[in-house]
């Protein structure tokens with residue numbers, strides 16, 4: 001296991017984790033990294049973010065919390081690894097592939113007709129007035145649009161542009177339906193559309209271009 005740098009920032013890949021540009025020489029998609037309770041761990045981190053977002057601690061409680069979070073961070077520093085082998089992003093059995101930085105989603109369909117997922121914006125995704133932040137809506141579209149284009153080109157793609165039109169407020173704490181699909185495939189260019197609905201109500205839609213990476217392209 002790669003040891004953590006002093007700073008605790010991301011760990012670079014080493015010879016045990018080969019990849020070529022944006023491509024992975026070995027697609028290490030797993031369901032066991034981090035152990036059977038890793039999903040529970042991710043959910044507790046999200047809960048921490050939710051609670052921190054709306055917390056107003058006294059100065060004494062802030063002092064106490066700093067010590068506790070520092071102890072937790074110290075524990076996590078001991079188990080740092082590069083992005084290619086971390087459970088976050090590769091645990092396909094967990095919401096949003098176990099990636100705690102994404103709005104949690106669960107995929108119900110994925111194929112030539114695109115990707116359909118249930119996305120729930122958490123309390124910590126607050127933009128204002130109990131609605132989701134537009135940036136977080138764009139993150140969900142980027143990931144699920146990227147997935148629809150990856151399925152269409154059967155490879156890794158990168159976002160060239162991504163335009164989100166916000167049609168009505170996106171609620172927090174509510175399972176929403178996101179659909180992304182490739183409208184037109186032109187060589188390496190996948191033109192992607194998407195919608196986000198709360199029941200019958202359209203919250204936002206997507207117009208994006210993803211480009212299939214060439215072998216070795218970073």
Ligand SMILES: CCCCCCCCCCCCCC(=O)SCCNC(=O)CCNC(=O)[C@H](O)C(C)(C)COP(=O)(O)OP(=O)(O)OC[C@H]1O[C@@H](n2cnc3c(N)ncnc32)[C@H](O)[C@@H]1OP(=O)(O)O
Nearest residue numbers: 029089090142143146147150157158159160161189209211
């Ligand atoms: C665990 C397993 C999971 C698996 C699931 C994975 C899902 C993960 C999902 C995660 C998803 C997260 C995803 C993310 O967040 S990706 C992160 C955000 N995106 C980036 O950082 C991308 C930065 N940009 C680049 O790297 C390059 O510019 C790219 C790669 C995009 C193109 O540079 P490249 O040198 O390769 O190609 P090219 O320049 O010859 O262009 C090629 C063609 O495209 C046309 N073009 C280019 N740009 C634009 C534009 N802006 N508008 C209109 N057209 C544009 C261009 O005219 C040309 O057309 P044509 O002349 O051929 O007709």
